[in-house]
Amino acid sequence: MTVRLPQKRKELELPGPRRVMDLLAEAGVRPTTVIVTQGKHLLTKDHRVEDGATIDVISVVSGG
Numbered sequence: 001m002t003v004r005l006p007q008k009r010k011e012l013e014l015p016g017p018r019r020v021m022d023l024l025a026e027a028g029v030r031p032t033t034v035i036v037t038q039g040k041h042l043l044t045k046d047h048r049v050e051d052g053a054t055i056d057v058i059s060v061v062s063g064g
Contacts, residue, residue: 001014001023001049001050001051002054003027003057004055004057005027005029006056006057006058007058009061012026012027014026014051015051016050016052017048017049018047018053019027019045019047019048019049020045020047020049021046022048024036024045024057033059033060034057034058034059035057035058036056036058037055037058038054038055045056
């Protein structure tokens with residue numbers, strides 16, 4: 001599967017299937033700082049991503 005990390009200007013190729021939280025750990029990304037999408041669908045941290053999928057890891061920015 002392809003894991004796209006636009007903020008780090010990186011793409012990872014990882015074998016699947018894997019849970020989103022495991023993908024984030026392998027990529028060195030804290031789950032509380034990002035959302036993960038596949039196409040137009042938001043994925044939960046326990047969602048299982050199949051081999052061959054492409055997912056995007058998007059940083060969440062908030063402020064006051």
